[in-house]
Amino acid sequence: MSGHYEAPIREPLIIGHKTYHDISEDIARPIEERAGKLWWVSFWIALTLFLYGFGCIAYTIGTGIGAWGLNRTNNWGWDITNFVWWVGIGHAGTLISAVLLLFRQRWRMSVNRSAEAMTIFAVVQAAIFPVIHMGRVWVGYWVFPLPNQFGSLWTNFNSPLLWDVFAISTYFSVSTVFWFMGLIPDFAMIRDRAKTPWTKRIYTFLAFGWGGKAKHWQRFEELSLVLAGLATPLVFSVHTTVSFDFATSVIKGWHSTIYPPYFVAGAVFSGFAMVQTLLLVARKVCHLEDYITMYHIEIMNIVIIITGGMVTVAYGTEYFIGWYSGSRYEDFTYLSPGAATGPYWWAFWALITCNLIVPALFWFKRVRTNIMATFIIALIINIGMWFERFDIIVINISRDYLPSSWTMFKPTIIDVGVFLGTIGFFGVLFLLYARTFPVIAQAELKTILKISGETYKTKEEEDEHH
Amino acid sequence: MSTTKIVFGIYADDDDLLNGVHAFNEKGIAINEVYTPFPVHGLDKALGLRKTRISDAAFMYAVYGLCIGVTVTWYTMNHDWAQNIGGKPSFDWGHNMPAFVVPMFELMVFCAAHMMSLTFLIRNKMYPGCPPQNPDPRTTDDKFMMEFVTDNVDAVKQILIDTGVEEITVKDA
Numbered sequence: 001m002s003g004h005y006e007a008p009i010r011e012p013l014i015i016g017h018k019t020y021h022d023i024s025e026d027i028a029r030p031i032e033e034r035a036g037k038l039w040w041v042s043f044w045i046a047l048t049l050f051l052y053g054f055g056c057i058a059y060t061i062g063t064g065i066g067a068w069g070l071n072r073t074n075n076w077g078w079d080i081t082n083f084v085w086w087v088g089i090g091h092a093g094t095l096i097s098a099v100l101l102l103f104r105q106r107w108r109m110s111v112n113r114s115a116e117a118m119t120i121f122a123v124v125q126a127a128i129f130p131v132i133h134m135g136r137v138w139v140g141y142w143v144f145p146l147p148n149q150f151g152s153l154w155t156n157f158n159s160p161l162l163w164d165v166f167a168i169s170t171y172f173s174v175s176t177v178f179w180f181m182g183l184i185p186d187f188a189m190i191r192d193r194a195k196t197p198w199t200k201r202i203y204t205f206l207a208f209g210w211g212g213k214a215k216h217w218q219r220f221e222e223l224s225l226v227l228a229g230l231a232t233p234l235v236f237s238v239h240t241t242v243s244f245d246f247a248t249s250v251i252k253g254w255h256s257t258i259y260p261p262y263f264v265a266g267a268v269f270s271g272f273a274m275v276q277t278l279l280l281v282a283r284k285v286c287h288l289e290d291y292i293t294m295y296h297i298e299i300m301n302i303v304i305i306i307t308g309g310m311v312t313v314a315y316g317t318e319y320f321i322g323w324y325s326g327s328r329y330e331d332f333t334y335l336s337p338g339a340a341t342g343p344y345w346w347a348f349w350a351l352i353t354c355n356l357i358v359p360a361l362f363w364f365k366r367v368r369t370n371i372m373a374t375f376i377i378a379l380i381i382n383i384g385m386w387f388e389r390f391d392i393i394v395i396n397i398s399r400d401y402l403p404s405s406w407t408m409f410k411p412t413i414i415d416v417g418v419f420l421g422t423i424g425f426f427g428v429l430f431l432l433y434a435r436t437f438p439v440i441a442q443a444e445l446k447t448i449l450k451i452s453g454e455t456y457k458t459k460e461e462e463d464e465h466h
Numbered sequence: 467m468s469t470t471k472i473v474f475g476i477y478a479d480d481d482d483l484l485n486g487v488h489a490f491n492e493k494g495i496a497i498n499e500v501y502t503p504f505p506v507h508g509l510d511k512a513l514g515l516r517k518t519r520i521s522d523a524a525f526m527y528a529v530y531g532l533c534i535g536v537t538v539t540w541y542t543m544n545h546d547w548a549q550n551i552g553g554k555p556s557f558d559w560g561h562n563m564p565a566f567v568v569p570m571f572e573l574m575v576f577c578a579a580h581m582m583s584l585t586f587l588i589r590n591k592m593y594p595g596c597p598p599q600n601p602d603p604r605t606t607d608d609k610f611m612m613e614f615v616t617d618n619v620d621a622v623k624q625i626l627i628d629t630g631v632e633e634i635t636v637k638d639a
Contacts, residue, residue: 020607021608024503024607024608145538154542154543154546154547155542157542157569158543158552163572166568167572170575174576174579174580177583181583188600188606189503191606192600192603192607193607204596204598208587208592209593209596209597211599211600212502212503212504213590214502214510214515215518216590217505217510218510219518219520222520227582230579231579241568244568446503447504
């Protein structure tokens with residue numbers, strides 16, 4: 001018996017009496033077979049949205065930020081809302097891969113690869129917004145402290161916006177490296193069974209010559225563990241740093257010490273909701289029901305309950321402080337009596353409904369073990385978390401310190417287009433990934449076949465009966 | 467003519483492979499290499515592999531990244547062109563340092579993660595497009611392979627058979 005012992009009471013993580021070869025077959029199938037109709041339809045929809053969004057971005061760059069619905073009062077709007085939303089979505093992947101690796105949670109093995117792909121693609125979308133908001137994107141490299149001819153004008157390391165540059169770029173590159181290193185043995189598996197010369201050539205390039213030598217596996221496991229150890233504080237630092245954009249400002253409603261933990265909890269909440277949304281579709285399309293089981297779905301829903309609970313406590317605190325401070329300015333922060341009854345009441349109640357009331361249904365086992373209910377609730381959470389960021393930014397600054405400058409924010413068609421474009425771009429990347437990459441970390445999964453596979457579990461149960 | 471041969475033994479199960487490794491250890495026959503589709507628990511200890519030091523290297527890379535962070539923030543913000551930004555201390559790195567924690571931390575993690583991954587690739591002699599290092603393609607799927615460079619082919623073959631090997635191949639060295 002290799003590997004660690006697992007209590008028989010735990011549900012099997014791989015169902016359907018699989019062998020090692022079956023796992024290779026199941027994971028390689030989506031890559032080796034032709035794409036189905038559903039894939040092509042989804043791909044064309046995503047590509048169309050992406051191209052439309054790309055056009056809107058080109059228009060923004062050509063015309064200027066005036067193409068958006070920003071005004072003197074609402075000088076941040078949809079762009080930053082979308083940025084924070086996408087960064088938040090990008091949190092579940094590395095949490096699953098890194099934090100759960102350190103906690104030795106085996107269920108992560110079926111979902112970590114796709115969750116991390118989602119993370120990387122989400123961070124790409126997030127990065128688009130601050131870059132285009134700079135206006136002159138061709139001088140975007142000025143955000144880095146490079147020697148220059150301005151005498152020398154360095155970047156301001158006191159600024160949370162620069163911290164963001166470092167946090168997001170490090171998160172993106174470290175997540176990508178972590179993801180790619182884990183992919184190498186799986187690329188090797190695809191390479192070794194490739195039939196056409198081109199497939200062989202491409203996967204030989206990607207597999208870096210991996211051969212599964214004992215010493216290489218030893219280094220590989222050490223690398224995974226240390227990268228997980230490095231990525232874990234990164235997961236928490238990224239959204240903490242994003243929250244600093246607001247928390248270190250001197251704007252009422254933003255200047256709040258609760259932001260870092262509350263942003264991280266919200267990010268994990270929205271990240272897991274997006275993982276559910278994508279994986280429930282991927283599991284069906286790629287026939288991965290034996291690997292992404294009801295147990296996986298339920299346990300991720302439990303994470304959603306926990307992080308949703310943290311967010312709820314934060315909302316309650318913000319609302320109470322908004323009222324208790326007695327400050328007239330605090331009465332129009334995103335969670336305050338003024339927000340609940342003012343002109344943005346619909347955005348406030350959308351947030352409360354989508355993030356507090358609907359996810360509470362997951363407390364019922366019947367709901368959290370129902371696939372359709374999970375899918376719908378996860379989608380609603382995605383919407384709710386978008387509204388949370390919209391409320392933080394727009395509700396708060398639409399009523400600033402001077403009543404004469406109070407005004408509403410109206411997004412333009414370009415605002416909407418850029419946002420839809422990023423959804424399309426994300427979809428294009430994820431669909432291409434699902435067709436060309438091993439969507440489950442098969443080498444890792446094979447290590448638990450004998451301890452958590454259905455064959456072993458059934459055998460153990462029979463042994464107990466005899 | 468040399469009598470040295472390369473012997474490959476293919477097992478279908480990781481437990482059989484581990485038993486095989488133990489049997490060869492008992493007989494004092496050196497195993498040249500083992501190829502497996504996934505990390506087999508306890509194999510490195512059975513083969514007597516020394517603990518890898520790439521995590522020690524990662525610590526050094528992290529220190530290097532931190533030094534870069536300290537140097538860059540001190541040079542740009544306090545030394546080369548100190549500015550008064552919002553009244554924050556700008557002439558003394560020690561006082562200014564809390565504002566630099568995030569970039570310093572990120573540079574530390576950046577260097578540790580990337581340079582450790584590069585070390586991993588270099589130590590394993592892996593690079594994009596490198597030819598496969600496993601002699602049999604089945605070892606990335608479901609087979610476990612032992613490789614011997616030996617003069618005593620018969621003894622190796624016998625132990626392989628006794629420990630449940632599925633397939634044996636002998637080649638000239």
